[in-house]
Amino acid sequence: MLKTIFDYTRGLVIxxxxxxxxxxxxxxxxxxxxxxILGLALLAAALISGIIKEExxxxxxxxxxxxxxxxxxxxxxxxxxxxxxLFKNWFVILLVIFITTTLLIVSIGLFVEYGLKFLExxxxxxxx
Amino acid sequence: xxxxxxxxxxxxxxxxAEFLKRFPILSKLPPIVIAGMLIIFVLEYFHIDFETYNRSxxxxxxxxxxxxxxxxxxxxxxxxxxxxxxxxIYTAFVSATVLAIVLTYLTAKFCHADLQIxxxxxxxxxxxxIAVEISKNxxxxxxxxxxxxxxxxxxxxMFGHKILELIRVKNDIAIGLSIGAASHVVGTAxxxxxxxxxxxxxxxxxxxxxxxxxxIIAPLFLHLIR
Numbered sequence: 001m002l003k004t005i006f007d008y009t010r011g012l013v014i015x016x017x018x019x020x021x022x023x024x025x026x027x028x029x030x031x032x033x034x035x036x037i038l039g040l041a042l043l044a045a046a047l048i049s050g051i052i053k054e055e056x057x058x059x060x061x062x063x064x065x066x067x068x069x070x071x072x073x074x075x076x077x078x079x080x081x082x083x084x085x086l087f088k089n090w091f092v093i094l095l096v097i098f099i100t101t102t103l104l105i106v107s108i109g110l111f112v113e114y115g116l117k118f119l120e121x122x123x124x125x126x127x128x
Numbered sequence: 129x130x131x132x133x134x135x136x137x138x139x140x141x142x143x144x145a146e147f148l149k150r151f152p153i154l155s156k157l158p159p160i161v162i163a164g165m166l167i168i169f170v171l172e173y174f175h176i177d178f179e180t181y182n183r184s185x186x187x188x189x190x191x192x193x194x195x196x197x198x199x200x201x202x203x204x205x206x207x208x209x210x211x212x213x214x215x216x217i218y219t220a221f222v223s224a225t226v227l228a229i230v231l232t233y234l235t236a237k238f239c240h241a242d243l244q245i246x247x248x249x250x251x252x253x254x255x256x257x258i259a260v261e262i263s264k265n266x267x268x269x270x271x272x273x274x275x276x277x278x279x280x281x282x283x284x285x286m287f288g289h290k291i292l293e294l295i296r297v298k299n300d301i302a303i304g305l306s307i308g309a310a311s312h313v314v315g316t317a318x319x320x321x322x323x324x325x326x327x328x329x330x331x332x333x334x335x336x337x338x339x340x341x342x343x344i345i346a347p348l349f350l351h352l353i354r
Binding site: 033061105 | 178216236239264274298
């Protein structure tokens with residue numbers, strides 16, 4: 001029990017530290033990037049280089065990622081403040097989502113599918 | 129007790145919605161949509177101020193920051209996958225990001241949407257915590273962004289696999305990448321239900337990379353067109 005609490009706290013402290021350091025760097029150099037994104041990249045880099053051990057943040061990360069949708073619910077509730085804006089624009093919003101998401105899935109799907117096929121053919125020809 | 133009202137009902141509603149997913153009629157709707165609607169209904173019905181609700185509920189929103197940082201962990205775990213087929217995968221990441229931003233901007237502009245709506249919609253293909261951060265950064269409304277992001281995810285999750293089937297895309301890397309890039313976590317969750325391991329890993333890596341790239345490219349794009 002105590003070990004579990006320790007594990008989760010340690011993970012959270014590390015993640016928050018990464019966030020704070022990133023926020024500091026961004027302020028210092030005036031970069032146009034959300035601190036959490038830089039924190040994400042720094043965390044991946046620290047894990048790859050071995051500065052941070054996987055098991056230090058494993059439990060907390062898995063917990064936070066699994067429950068990410070729940071942390072967004074208050075924002076959904078916040079839509080109530082923007083009711084009139086939403087009522088005025090609902091059609092445009094839905095239309096844009098429908099068109100762009102379909103186009104995006106189609107183009108990227110086709111690109112990767114045929115790109116990989118092309119590469120394979122290329123490799124086969126080389127080995128022959 | 130009253131102080132923690134917002135926090136408590138949010139958790140209860142979310143967990144209830146997660147439980148309701150077991151019933152086939154509701155299984156297509158992600159819990160966040162059901163929970164969000166319940167909250168709006170309660171606030172409206174009992175005339176509760178959003179401020180009052182959010183005083184404690186905002187603790188949950190605060191957790192989005194470490195949760196976003198935590199997304200670095202799956203990248204590290206799947207680093208091997210990013211070393212194969214490098215050229216195609218990276219080109220796909222970058223073009224998905226640019227396409228999403230440009231297409232969203234053009235379609236919204238074409239429909240005569242207000243600038244603030246466009247700014248809120250630009251990061252819509254990106255996982256919500258990242259999208260919210262980007263939206264704040266470029267002058268959008270974070271609440272609207274969260275809503276648009278979730279709707280995009282629901283759409284991609286519901287129709288993504290069908291669309292790809294229709295145009296005969298069969299490679300698991302292609303399916304995972306395009307669904308993860310276009311409809312983030314919700315689409316990825318559908319890959320978990322339907323697809324193979326490769327699809328899931330590719331989708332979850334795509335959603336993080338495209339998120340990071342969008343954070344860099346979206347402000348630049350807005351800067352360029354102004």
